[in-house]
Amino acid sequence: MSAVCHRAVLALALLLVVTSSALAHTGSVGYVQVRERSATWWVRIDLALRDLEPVLGLDHDGDGAITWGELRQRHDAIARYLAERVTLAADGVGCPLRAWRHAVAEHAGIAHAVAEAEVACAGRARALTVTYRVLHDVDADHRALLAVTADRVTLDAVLSERQPEATIRLDASPADSPRLASFRQYLREGVHHILAGVDHLLFLLTLLLPAVLVREGGRWSPVPSLHRALGTTVTVVTAFTVAHATTLCLAALGHLALPAAVVEPAIALTVVLAALNNLWPVVTRARAAMGFGLGLLHGLGFAGALAELGLPAGRHLEALVGFNLGVEAGQLAVVALVFPLLYALRARALYRPLVLRAASVVVAGVATWWLLERLPPGTIPAV
Amino acid sequence: MRWGTVGGIAAFALLVPLTVPASSPQPFVPSSDAVVLARIATSSSGHPPGSAASLGHPPGSTELAAAVEVAAAHLETGRRLGDLRHLGYARAALKRWWNLADPPPEVRRLRARVRAREHDFSGAERDLEALVEATPGDASAWLDLALVRRARGDIDGARAGCERLAERVPGLVAETCRGAVEALSGAPARGVRRIRAALRRTRADATTVAFALGELGDALATSGDLEAAARTHRSALALTPGDDATLTRLADAWLALGAHGQVAALLAPYRERDHLLLRLALAHRALGQHTEAASDRAELGQRLDVARRIGRPQPAVEARYLLDLEGLPAVALTRAREAFGVERTPESVALLLRAARAAGVEPPAEVRAWLAATGLRDARIEPELGGIRQ
Numbered sequence: 001m002s003a004v005c006h007r008a009v010l011a012l013a014l015l016l017v018v019t020s021s022a023l024a025h026t027g028s029v030g031y032v033q034v035r036e037r038s039a040t041w042w043v044r045i046d047l048a049l050r051d052l053e054p055v056l057g058l059d060h061d062g063d064g065a066i067t068w069g070e071l072r073q074r075h076d077a078i079a080r081y082l083a084e085r086v087t088l089a090a091d092g093v094g095c096p097l098r099a100w101r102h103a104v105a106e107h108a109g110i111a112h113a114v115a116e117a118e119v120a121c122a123g124r125a126r127a128l129t130v131t132y133r134v135l136h137d138v139d140a141d142h143r144a145l146l147a148v149t150a151d152r153v154t155l156d157a158v159l160s161e162r163q164p165e166a167t168i169r170l171d172a173s174p175a176d177s178p179r180l181a182s183f184r185q186y187l188r189e190g191v192h193h194i195l196a197g198v199d200h201l202l203f204l205l206t207l208l209l210p211a212v213l214v215r216e217g218g219r220w221s222p223v224p225s226l227h228r229a230l231g232t233t234v235t236v237v238t239a240f241t242v243a244h245a246t247t248l249c250l251a252a253l254g255h256l257a258l259p260a261a262v263v264e265p266a267i268a269l270t271v272v273l274a275a276l277n278n279l280w281p282v283v284t285r286a287r288a289a290m291g292f293g294l295g296l297l298h299g300l301g302f303a304g305a306l307a308e309l310g311l312p313a314g315r316h317l318e319a320l321v322g323f324n325l326g327v328e329a330g331q332l333a334v335v336a337l338v339f340p341l342l343y344a345l346r347a348r349a350l351y352r353p354l355v356l357r358a359a360s361v362v363v364a365g366v367a368t369w370w371l372l373e374r375l376p377p378g379t380i381p382a383v
Numbered sequence: 384m385r386w387g388t389v390g391g392i393a394a395f396a397l398l399v400p401l402t403v404p405a406s407s408p409q410p411f412v413p414s415s416d417a418v419v420l421a422r423i424a425t426s427s428s429g430h431p432p433g434s435a436a437s438l439g440h441p442p443g444s445t446e447l448a449a450a451v452e453v454a455a456a457h458l459e460t461g462r463r464l465g466d467l468r469h470l471g472y473a474r475a476a477l478k479r480w481w482n483l484a485d486p487p488p489e490v491r492r493l494r495a496r497v498r499a500r501e502h503d504f505s506g507a508e509r510d511l512e513a514l515v516e517a518t519p520g521d522a523s524a525w526l527d528l529a530l531v532r533r534a535r536g537d538i539d540g541a542r543a544g545c546e547r548l549a550e551r552v553p554g555l556v557a558e559t560c561r562g563a564v565e566a567l568s569g570a571p572a573r574g575v576r577r578i579r580a581a582l583r584r585t586r587a588d589a590t591t592v593a594f595a596l597g598e599l600g601d602a603l604a605t606s607g608d609l610e611a612a613a614r615t616h617r618s619a620l621a622l623t624p625g626d627d628a629t630l631t632r633l634a635d636a637w638l639a640l641g642a643h644g645q646v647a648a649l650l651a652p653y654r655e656r657d658h659l660l661l662r663l664a665l666a667h668r669a670l671g672q673h674t675e676a677a678s679d680r681a682e683l684g685q686r687l688d689v690a691r692r693i694g695r696p697q698p699a700v701e702a703r704y705l706l707d708l709e710g711l712p713a714v715a716l717t718r719a720r721e722a723f724g725v726e727r728t729p730e731s732v733a734l735l736l737r738a739a740r741a742a743g744v745e746p747p748a749e750v751r752a753w754l755a756a757t758g759l760r761d762a763r764i765e766p767e768l769g770g771i772r773q
Contacts, residue, residue, distance in 0.1 A: 027467035029689055031407060046407070049421040050655075051468070064423055069416025103410035104420055108685035109678075110655055111420040114410040140478060141471030143693040147407075158693050254684065257710035261743045307714040374743060 030134055030144040031107065032159070034088065034119070036151055041119035043097060045082055046105055046112040047134065055138055056081060068104070071113060075102045078115055085133045090125030129167040136161040154179060183322040186306075190326020193305045194334075199267050199370065200298050201334055206274040206363050207236050207291050208338065209356050212346035215284040220356065222347040229343050232287075237335060239292040245324050247299025252306050252320055263300045265374040270294035271367035278360035302327060424464055450476050451489045458496055465627030465656045467695075470497050488514060495527060502725050504535045515547070522551040529560050536727025538567055538757045555585040559595040566602035567729070569758035574602040593622040593629065600632055604639075605729055607762025612636045627656065634662040635730070639763070643669040654679070657686050658700050664708055680708050698722035702734055712741035720747060727753060729761040736767035 031046040049066050052058055056077050060070045079100040088095045097117040105114045121128075128148065135142040140161050148155040148168045157166040194200055211232040213220040223229045250256035273294065277283055283290045306323055345351050413420070454473040461469025474481060474497055480490040495510035508531050514524040529544025545560035558581035566574030578599040582592070600615035613636035620629045630653065637646045646666035653659040664679030687701050699722035706715035716738040723731045732750055739746045746768070753759075754768075 027690075027693075027695060028471060029693055033407060044407075044410075050423055053423055054472075059423060065419045066421045066423065067416060068413035068418045068420060071420060072416065103412050105408040105410045107408055108689070109660075109682040116410075136475070138475050139468055139471035140474035140481075141467070143695075145689065145692060254709065259710050259741055260713045261741055264743065304711070304713050307711050 028135065028139050028142040030132075030142065031112070032086070032130065032132060032144050032146045034128070034130060034146070034148040036149065039124070041088065041095065041121055041128070042116065043086070043088065043119055044114060044116045045086060045134075046107065046114050048107075049111050049113055051135060051139070051142065052078065052113060055135065066111075071104070072102070075100070075115075078102065078113060079117070082115055082117075082134065087131045088119050088121070089129045089131070090121040090123075091127055092129070093122065093125075095119045095121035124170075126171045127167050127169050129165060130159075131165045132159040133164050136164070179318050183318040186319040186322030187326040187329070189306075190323040190328075191330040192326070193302065193323075194327045194330030197301070197305075199271055199367070200301065201331075202363055202367070203267075203271045203274055203294070203298065204237070204240060204331060204335070205338060206271060206278060206360065207240065207287060208233060208335065208342065209359060210278055210281075210287070211236060212339075212342045213352070213356070215281060220352050222351075226343065229339075229346075233335065233339055235288045236291045237331070239288040240295040240298070241328055241331070243292040243295030244299035244302055244327070247296045248302045248306065248324060248327075249299075249320055251300050251303030252323075253316065256300070256303075258300055260304050263297060263304060265371050266297045267301045268367050268370035268374055270297055272364055272371060275360040275364035275367060278356055279364070447480070447487060447490070450479070451493065454493045454497075458493065458500070461500070462628070463623070463626055465631075465653075465658070470500055473497055485513075488517065492524065492527070495531070499527070499531050499534070504531050504726075507531045508535070519547075520551055522548055525551065526556060526560060529564075533564065533567070534726050534728070536753055536757070538564060538759075542568075555581045555587050555591055555595055559598045562602060563598040566598075566605045567757060567759055569760045571602050571606035571760070575599065575606060578602060589622040593619040593626065596622070597629060597632060600636070601729075604636060604763065605759075605761045609636050609639050613640060613642075627659075631658060631662070634659065634666075638662060638665055638669075641669075647672075654682075657683060657690070657697060660686075661700050661704055661708075668708070680704075683708070696721075698725065699731060699734065702738060706734070706738050706741060712738055712743075716742045716744070720749075723750065729759065729764060732759070733761070733764045733767065736764055740767060 028048065028051050030048075030051070031044075033044045035042050049058060049071065052074075053066065056074055058066045058070055058074055060073065079102075083097050086097070088097070097119055099118045101116045103114040103116075105112050128150070130146055130148065132144050132146070134144065142161070144159040146155070146157045146159050146166055148166075150168065150170050153168060153170060155166060155168040159166060210220065212223050212229045214223050214228075223232070247256060251258075274290070277287075277290070302323070306319075342355070345355060453476040457469040457473040457476065461467065461473070473493065477490055477493060480486040481494065483490075486494065491510045491514055495507040495514070498504075498510065499507035508528065511524050511528040511531060514521055515528060518524070525544050525548040529541045529548060532538075532540035532544055542561075542564045545557060545564055548560055549557035559578050562574040562577035562581070564574070565571070565577060578595055582595055582599070587595075596615050596619035600612045600619065603609075603612035603615060613633060616629055616633035616636055620626065620633055623629060630649065634646050634650055637643075637649070643666040646662060647670060650659045650663040650666070654663055660679055660683050664676055664683060667673075667676035667679055683700075683704055687697060687704060690697050691701075698718045702715045702718035702722055705711045705718060709715075716735070719731070719735040719738040723735045732754070735750055736746050754764075
């Protein structure tokens with residue numbers, strides 16, 4: 001090969017150079033929504049103008065700017081293009097798309113053409129199939145996010161050149177709904193997290209140890225009635241629950257963020273404080289308020305665990321409610337086991353020295369160890 | 384206890400409707416025909432660069448030479464604009480040959496490049512190894528192979544590729560290939576000297592010089608001279624204006640130097656590119672432009688969510704977004720490990736170490752093993768390593 005040839009080949013080779021930013025772009029994504037509306041169907045398709053340009057030539061004057069006027073001129077062409085490439089079939093029988101309406105929407109700052117149509121299907125069907133072959137002849141990587149919402153069932157799917165079709169069974173029982181599946185999955189995760197999260201449970205138990213006692217004249221004495229012990233327990237647990245549910249939701253939805261390097265040691269510190277308060281009571285009447293205040297931090301800890309799992313797209317609500325209820329169910333189970341025991345033992349001579357004090361010393365020690373372990377490296381000067 | 388449950392549900396039942404993002408944006412009709420909805424890059428022909436119309440060939444052409452020409456042009460446009468769509472256009476153009484076990488060499492070369500750009504490095508390496516096995520004198524394939532192996536963290540393999548290239552076509556590209564590998568093997572100063580010497584000795588076209596300058600800038604950043612790195616990337620950008628990789632490198636150097644105003648000005652026209660929007664958000668936040676930073680962050684979050692949903696996640700961008708904009712180090716660490724598993728660069732190591740520190744955990748063993756194997760010394764990661772080296 002001559003030197004000139006070699007140079008030309010190498011110049012071409014530079015096409016490959018720098019792979020790192022290559023995947024740093026979402027690429028081409030369309031959005032397809034199909035909804036059941038009282039015995040009929042409606043479809044909305046959103047496509048980036050940048051994606052439509054090469055196939056439909058939107059930039060009529062070639063000045064690099066696509067205006068609403070230019071897009072409007074191509075509305076009929078867009079409707080024809082989509083009608084040929086997006087099909088809906090009820091029980092295998094095609095349903096024509098008609099009465100197109102056009103608009104614009106921004107998805108994450110990127111302008112999309114919006115085309116809506118009525119879907120004329122005859123009668124009620126058992127299954128609806130959506131086929132999507134938009135852009136695949138020019139862009140083999142184009143994908144679409146499909147969301148079908150029927151009366152009782154929903155379907156989310158990603159459509160691609162390889163998988164251009166999705167079918168939703170309309171006679172499926174609600175138990176088949178992916179929303180319910182998400183809810184159940186996150187409910188299980190919530191239960192698992194609270195049962196595996198010793199620090200949260202220890203905090204709650206430390207708060208509950210004195211719930212079967214009353215503090216009068218600087219001394220602990222057994223609570224006189226079940227009613228009163230239950231009342232205190234319910235108040236403390238409610239306060240803790242409301243607090244952690246609040247911060248969990250705020251953090252999971254991105255409205256509140258604290259680094260784990262702060263949250264995790266802080267949670268250990270709440271356990272230390274709760275145990276010390278049992279040994280040298282400072283907060284005696286407002287224990288529910290203490291449970292609330294410190295419980296806010298525990299919610300951020302739960303949020304960290306939830307972030308590890310990630311919230312399923314489009315089903316944030318189901319996942320959040322499921323995870324929260326899971327945490328609470330696990331918590332409830334533990335309290336239901338422990339409370340009768342504490343109540344039964346409260347009047348025993350050893351309850352205060354052994355269960356309240358010695359257990360609190362152990363908890364304070366363990367939680368102090370966690371605290372030191374969780375502090376970021378370098379926080380504690382080496383001895 | 385029921386009250387506890389009821390209270391908890393009530394608390395987030397009140398909060399959730401206020402906070403869950405709308406599932407799809409509200410459509411609207413612009414107020415006048417003159418409203419500009421989008422700007423697209425155009426070529427001199429008036430069509431988007433690399434588009435089927437601008438090249439005059441229908442995609443999916445049955446004519447091999449025409450298809451290769453279309454695909455190559457799309458790869459180049461996609462690289463320059465940082466636009467993944469062009470990989471899909473290239474793949475569609477080569478559709479007829481794409482799945483062949485033994486495609487024509489030019490298709491195999493382009494398939495390797497598409498695969499590499501999609502971070503399917505093992506698939507790319509297989510194609511390139513088949514090319515050099517069939518034609519050991521194929522200098523272009525040796526260069527591609529060196530770059531793919533480097534991206535995978537196989538520095539010895541990359542060095543071997545650069546040597547094969549240098550035997551066949553000595554010059555600026557081969558010396559740059561060697562210098563970049565030296566910079567990744569603990570000798571950034573030697574790498575810098577080698578590339579600078581080659582640049583002085585050789586006359587080359589703007590693309591090749593910009594390539595050498597880009598690698599030189601990276602080697603300078605590895606050596607700790609960020610100001611020289613930024614100057615070098617700026618020179619490269621002057622040669623190839625708007626080049627995506629160069630914009631990214633320059634923005635990173637400026638962010639590290641605290642030149643946030645310059646980053647905001649540089650990247651303002653490129654917010655449709657996710658990785659540049661990330662850097663723009665960091666600059667806006669550092670400048671105290673909280674409204675802009677909040678809108679950048681929200682848009683980027685939505686795009687990353689979509690990317691993951693369609694099965695094309697961007698772990699490196701996600702990791703930095705989660706760590707620096709969302710303050711979620713634990714999940715950032717997961718993404719950073721994912722990114723490091725795909726592509727091994729000083730940047731991916733630095734990000735992973737930062738995420739591990741923020742999450743309060745030891746640097747993962749795979750990073751330590753890789754650093755020990757390559758001997759990489761990078762000024763940006765040394766402070767994060769603490770006592771690991773000892």
